[in-house]
Amino acid sequence: MPLFRPKEYFRVATVGEAVSLLKRFGGAAAILAGGTDLLVAKPPHVEYIVDISRLPLNYIKKGARGVRIGALATLNDIAASPELREEPYDVIARSTWDMGTPLTKNFATIGGNICNAAPSADMPPSLIALDAEARIIGPRGKRRVFLEDFFIGPKKSVLKRGELLAEIFVPRAPANTKAVFLKKGRTSEDIAQVNVAVRLTVDDGLCKAARIVLGAVAPTPIRAKAAERMLEGKGLKEISQIMVDVARKAAEETKPISDVRAPAEYRRSVAEVLTKRALLNLMERFGGA
């Protein structure tokens, strides 16, 4: 990797300052949060660094309407947060378990994990499964986007010139909602070959809402909507019976590529297995299996 010494480095004290610098330099500027993605593979043309690590965006707060996670919350903060112990939010903490090393996770932020927009990123599937929202601040003020709609391709998000991700908002989940996250890499510290988050909301013994979100099997994290539909309205018993078909359907909805990490075929097989295991796990927890 060539050395990276920016032309200029700004450590900003306010969000406003960050936004104006980002607007001024456009594509030549990059936000630095924890730097664990940015400094490993600097995008070409980046000459200015806007270090946001000192902004007051490192918080995890639970309120009546949901959980707000500041973009600068580190993965280790998330892993240890008392606000994320309760179901279904525990899945957010769980998503950090198999990521990188403790050292990396002291730096790595949730905002960076999302904004880096890697198809294999480990935080988005759980957050999308919980219908999380990205809260963005830019030159024209604030806006919100469902995280599901945040990604448009590998390394590409909806963020526009001058914008930054300020917060992730996870709406309060309906009662009886549980979620699970599973990941397969080549070693425990590896980036995902496949990851999946599955969430079910059960009411009166029937599945009211289902989310199956898969990572590293398409240009962005994807929802396996056809598979989700197979679950909705079904009783737990029935779900246990069709689990294998649901998982197969989810795998069919993936569009994996072959790369140095895994061949496409393997990714698809593992997507099916992980989805099935996630459903099995939820069935056991709901007491339906």
Next chain:
Amino acid sequence: MDVIKEFKVIGKRLPSHDAVEKATGQTKYADDFALPGMIYGKILRAKYPHARIKRIDTSKAEKLDGVYCVLTHKDVPNNAIISRFGQTRAVGGFEGVYRVLAEGKVRYYGEPVALVAAETEEIAEKAIDLIEVEYEELEGVFDPREAMDPKAPKIEDGKSNVVARFKIRKGDVAKGFAEADVIVENEYMSQFIDHAYLEPEAGVAWVEDDGSITIRVSTQVIEHYREIAHVLGIPESRVRVITPKIGGGFGGKEDITVEYYLALLAWKTGRPVKIVQTREESLSFRSKRHPYKFKYKTGVKKDGTIVAVEAELISDAGAYMTLSPWVLLYSTVNAIGPYNVPNVKVDSYTVLTNHPPSGAYRTFGAGQACVAYEQQMDEVAKKLGMDPVEFRKKNYLKKGDTMANGWKIPNTVALHETTDLVLKYLGKKPKPSGPKKLVGMGIASGMCSYGRMIFLHDTSRSKVRLELDGSVTIECGVQDVGAGQEASLCQIVSEVLGVPLKKIRIISGDTAATPIAGTTTATRQLYMSGNATYLAAMKVRDNILTKASEIFGVDKSELIIEDEKIKTKDGKSISLRDIAVACAADGVELFCEAQFNAPFGEVPDPETGQGRVFPDFTYGTTGAIVEIDTETGEVEVKKIASAFDVGTAINPMRVEGQIEGGAAMGIGWALTEDVKFEKGIAKAQSFAEYIIATAVDVPEIKSIIVENHDGLGPFGARGVGEVVLAPVPPAVINAVADALGKRIKELPITGERILLALREKS
């Protein structure tokens, strides 16, 4: 050696003297060093795996502000040189040509073409981009078997790509196979593996006031100073190489790395120059473990007696011959493994291709052979319907047997013992932890020499000096790669002279300041420099005992040394400090520089491969238990146990460290590591693609030390640094095969290969 009856320091569990310094980040590695006025070097690398260089234009780079010099092969006084490092003796036919900078054509992707030195690293990088090289792409060859075809593209114009071949002929294989009840034939392979040391290749060079050159560089071989002098065309006495503590070597810093470039740039600019290779450079362009293709044919009697083995070994040497013939000879001598086989035929070849040069890597070819012969042992046992352990035990070498190369083994081969200990620890094969899981248990035995090939006439020197206050200084040119090379020498001196470790200082790794001790390779430093240091310490001991016997009027043999005192049997004593002062006053020498010579011999017969090649071997066994997830293909290594007869463990903690490190490395070799070259270009460019087993992936490792005290090292020690790796990959591979009921013959055994194998099976 039995002067010292009861050990006070040898065999004790002692933390290394530099452990705290390393753990707290105080150790100054090659990159942790700077000089005033220092500039930075960068390397321009080939953009094609095989191409003619039509034109190199450096003018734009030279004009860039802050650039001190730009060098191509034309600026190198002796660009093509033969490497003969650390060799007391020239042996024809083996040594490969190295080119400092590509000349005429490039032979691998990433081959150094030009050098730049500039004020800053950024400027140097910019200058590299400004060098224009016009290439005419040539057809490349990337498979050693294809490269053997006379019609294949030639790496060295007009010459065969087969750069070395060896034969072993023992007994009569035709007769052997005729007697066999069962014959098993198989092919195996081993992949490209990177050393993956924490510290990439790095150093600083500067010109001294008298015009000579000093290079402080991370290397396993400071004796490369001779070749550096040759490249520059100056006397050897004018080049000094110092190695600081090394952040890992594993053979990757046995070949020259950045020394030539540093020396040339410092020499041309007169300024101190630093080069630190990036991880990408280290991973994609530096030497790798030789990949091998193996063919094995084994003939056995119904009762499990092996009657004949025929093997073909082909290794990928990469684009320059470098150490490939030596590595191949190791594989050839090890091809049969630690088994007594009356009829043997081995044919081995190392072949140039357009890959980066393959090189030394822990076990130096013995490990690849072990991957093949230990899989074959399991396959034969299976065909015989015999337990693989029983089958091995029936054929293990023992003292007095002759190896395939005709060498009669003079000392213990404790393989029955190491295997039993491993099995005892592993216990019964456990039940799978759930449905869709398979459990497998595998075992492998291996061997590896310690000390260099005897026709190199290897020597080592070390100097021990008793100071006037009773402390001790050791000067020895060992390179400490982190395995405790320095610490072991300190322990030996502490034992011999009765001086506590904290009063011993060792100065190592400096060609101008320390006696030349040869390479830190070939598991040779404890053996060679340990013996040299022992000899030196014993001489000093003898001198002070002689003096003390005069003082006390008793015979030397009546005196003992302990706790910094020389004591008589009737309770009189004199401190080391007082005896040192007394000796100094009388002109008695308080120092000794001693040389240890390994056994010397000749190159084995080229037609039969008969002849002793190594001083001695270390033998041992690894067992592994794995569990496979049949749905994802994931392999979890549940248990590893390794037992080796190390002769005498100078420091059991360090031996365990080696065994554990070997196990972790072996798991990666078997399951995840692969540089993956495609048309000569490495797919793995960082540790995000090149996957090493981490602490979480490595199970608890049971290290079992067996001591039969009949090695050639000090106090009967044998070498352990390399052998501890050899049986690990095949043990894991055999465990996977046991679980699957099917053998995957391509490495590494990834999840996708397991799923494929399971699908094929059903």
